[in-house]
Amino acid sequence: MQTKAILSTDELESLRSLGERVRLARLRRNLTQAEFAERMGVRRLTVVSLEKARPGVTVSTLLKALTVLGYTGRLGDLLASDPIGEGMEIATGRKRAGRSAGVADF
Numbered sequence: 001m002q003t004k005a006i007l008s009t010d011e012l013e014s015l016r017s018l019g020e021r022v023r024l025a026r027l028r029r030n031l032t033q034a035e036f037a038e039r040m041g042v043r044r045l046t047v048v049s050l051e052k053a054r055p056g057v058t059v060s061t062l063l064k065a066l067t068v069l070g071y072t073g074r075l076g077d078l079l080a081s082d083p084i085g086e087g088m089e090i091a092t093g094r095k096r097a098g099r100s101a102g103v104a105d106f
Helices: 009-028 033-040 044-051 059-069 083-092
Strands: none
Touching (some): 044 059
16 A cells, blocks of 8 residues: 655755756756656656656656766765764664554554
């Protein structure tokens, strides 16, 4: 069963900013949406959805866009540095994630 994430206002704003940055990067390369889509191997409407920050766009679509723009490694670099997680690990130690009875898994 496929579920849909409920995004906060801040998350939606971050998504909108990402879509705008993809659009600007495409325009800087003088690519139309149709040319960009062809290079990505998707339909033009998928590029429109990515640039308009529609939440249903897949991570693989973003990866294809980054590849065409010349930034294949950028997506994997997002958590290369994790100061929040590292601080938590220092404070509490690393624990294996487990399931708790009666707690929703989301």
